[in-house]
Amino acid sequence: MSDPENYTVGWICAIRTEYVAAQAFLDEKHERPENVSPRDNNDHTLGRIGKHNVVIAVLPYGGYGISSATGVAKDMLNSFPNVRIGLMVGIGGGAPNRKHDIRLGDIVVSAPSDGKGGVFQILKPAADSPANGDKWTYGRKPRLRQKYKRPDPRSDRLYQSEVIHPPTDEANCAAVCGDSLSNLILRPKRTENEDNPAIHYGLIASANQLMKNALVRDTLAAERDVLCFEMEAAGLINHFPCLVIRGICDYSDTHKNKEWQGYAAMTAAAYTKDLLYRIAPNRVEAERKINDILSSVEKDVKEIRDDVHEARNTIKDLGFKQSSAIIADLDNTLSSQPRLYFYFDFNDTSKQTFESMIRSLIIQLSCKNEDMWKEIHSLFSSCEDGRRQPTRDSLCKVLLQMIDQVKEVWIVLDALDESKEEKAPLRENLLSWMKDLLNSEQRNVHLLVTSRPEQDITSRVSKFADKNDIVPIQSNLITADIQAYVHTRVGEDKGFKRWRARTDVQEEIEIRLMEKAGGMFRWAACQLDTLADCLDYNELRDALTSLPETLYETIPQFLAFSGRPLRIAEAVDAIVVKPTGVPYFDTKSRMPDPQEISRYCSSLVVLVSKKGHWHDEGDDEDDDEDDGSNKDDKDMEL
Ligand SMILES: [Zn+2]
Structure with missing residues (x-):
């Protein structure tokens, strides 16, 4: 019987194709241990690669996505507490561009971003790496050949970003999109001297939904230098620090095809095997157990969150101050009081909704007062440790609880007229929230709101606000602003x-x-x-x-x-x-x-x-199904 304590490498796959590929690279397979943690729902395969004992697990069928990957990792660490190296190995969508000539079957490896490469410092494969070519063990498993062999290179088509695969047409690209030179991005055939598949090191982006939009892909590749998109690693990293290795099976566009999945899964697994061969077991023993790392990571995460929030807050403040003379004035007169700002902006969907406003106010207030973190933590844990998004009501409640703890707070909402709410009646939530706040017992809040005098806003506000509190800003002030703007632009x-x-x-x-x-x-x-x-x-x-x-x-x-x-x-x-x-x-x-x-x-x-909206546990996607929507899509708006 295998002893769970002997396994130091944890290898997680998302889909069966990847699981089969991983197993194909085991030098020997071990029996299952007698006892695994009763809480462990995983299907594990145990074995040896080189001098390492490896435990491989796969996400439950249909459990594609971040949250199920996290569950699998937790179960694995319960049953195999000595795991010190985490690997997330499988397929992903490439983001080729002029800088990175990524082809189907290539491998993208996420280099550790903490600057301490640890055992992964040796990422470059050896010249005789199984990843460099097709030296795989089909001989032992000939039945794998059909699904996992390298497809005809002519089926590696990279279409121009604006060429869209007809959404209703299931037929493959050869039949539908064709080989017309005007549709394709032509890339020279790789020469004998070039690695094929090639290995790329860089950023792998995780999304809650399958990336299949070439324009978004190009934007992220250009702005963030993303090389690959996948769906599991983001949530996993918090619970299972791991190296992410992806074989490229498509180009993250509408031309999805499954033809390359088997081969891409194989190249990723082959690279991983090669990597393990070159890591000495004593290097692994020198690594800390992932379970131990996690407890210290939790502490770090909190500190990082604080920093991020502080930084975000500063940025928001800056953007806001530039936008409004009122705020600058307020800053001078109220420098000692906590001030919370929110600036509705129709250029940015994240700054248009009631919920984003409440979230921002909560973050700002918590940054001003350390004690308030406990409210946020209890909200976090009441939402299954962040797996579920808090409801609007619970967010409002937390904000009020926090406000209760300060002596006095100033809330400034700028450009109310730029607020938008897609589902609820426009601004309804916001206006009734303001009304409730003004009518409540909460006497320590000062609310300052600016808006263009749009009909629904003026009529609603005049019903609950004191007349003397509504101050029309003279239009000659605006005229002066416009004049200054026109003058500057014409002059400069x-x-x-x-x-x-x-x-x-x-x-x-x-x-x-x-x-x-x-x-x-x-x-x-x-x-x-x-x-x-x-x-x-x-x-x-x-x-x-x-x-x-x-x-x-x-x-x-x-x-x-x-x-x-x-x-x-x-x-x-x-x-x-x-x-x-x-x-x-x-x-x-x-x-x-x-x-x-x-x-x-x-x-x-x-x-x-x-x-897109936050990932919800109930709507995990199978790899066979896409709902056609994208997490990040660009629209034109007035
Ligand atoms: Zn197509």
Whole structure:
């Protein structure tokens, strides 16, 4: 019988294909131990690779995702307390770009980011590594060959990001998307001297949903240098510090196919085996047990959280202060009192909802007072240690409990009119929360709210707020703001550089715009965008004499009347529709670079990321099913 104490390497797979691949690389298989922890629901395989005893576990069928990976890791550590090296090995979606020539079957390894590589410092494979080529043990297991062999290299197609696989078409890319050179990104065949599969070291991003959006992929690859997307490691890392190794089976776009999954699982497992061969057992013994690491990690995590919150808070404060003269003033007069700010911003979906406001206020208050952490901790544990999101009511309750503990607090909510709520009636929650707060016994709260005088807001607020507390800000103040803005842009913007020597023209622009702005900041900003493109005086004068009267005339009509934010692809198509043209619509007229869409009236139209909701335990996805939605998707919005 195997003794659980002998196993020092824990290897976790997400799906059966990966599990089979992992088992294929065991040098010998061991019997199951007599006793495992009664709380352990895992299906374990025990064995030896090189000089290491390895325990391999797989997520329960259908349990794809972060939370089930965490459960498997916990069970494994209960039954095999001596595990010192954690490995998460399997398949993932690649994010190839000019910098990283990632191909199907390649391997991406997440280099430890703490700067202490530990046993993983030796990441480069040996020249004769099983990962370098197809030297696998099909000989022993010929039945694996069909599913796990290297597919025909011609089926490794990287499509241009805007080529979308028809969502309803199950057929493979060869049949549907084809091999047309205009659709594909051409990459030279790898030469004899190049590693094939190649191994890439860098960032692996974890998402709650399968990444299948090429534009989001490209953005994250460019901005964060992400090389690969997967679905389990993020939650796991907190409970099971591990090296993440992924064989690339697709390109995280709509062209999902299963053809490469078997092979990619094999390359990842082969690399892992090679890695284990090169780690001496005494190096492993020198590592701390993962169970021991975890208890100290918990302490660190709390400290890091504090830092992050502090940093976030500072950033929020900065953004806010720049936006509002009121806040700067408040800061001077109330420097000793706790002040909490929230700034509704329609450029950012995370700053539009009632819940995000409450969360932010809680974080800010807790940063000002260490004692308040216990409220947050008890909320955290009441939500199954963060596996469930707290309800709106429980968040509000925690905020009130925290407010109770301070002598006096100032809450400033700026730009209420930019708040949005997709499901509940617009602003309803926010306004009734304000009402409750004002009517409550809570006498230590001061609430300052700014907003444009929109009808629903003024009528609701006037019902519960004292008339003397509602102060209209004179429109001449706004006019002065707009004037200062226009003056600065005309004087300093690149687009107006050509008029730098012509003060008369600069003056004319300012006068004309101020005549018509009528308190509309965004209108003025939008006209400046247009005027900046006028190359000569005639063109400029024509533009100035035909300035649109309203915001609605300024923007593309389809955006003004769209009931919801448009996807980039939809907006690109809408722009080329010619209601009186023949034909109405021609795909040839599409703009070649969809990302440039925001340049149509850039002051009014913004690209926003629509973030998905938090992962819920009940909606784990099977690897066979996608719901087509993406965690992070860009929409156009006014
Ligand atoms: Zn396709």
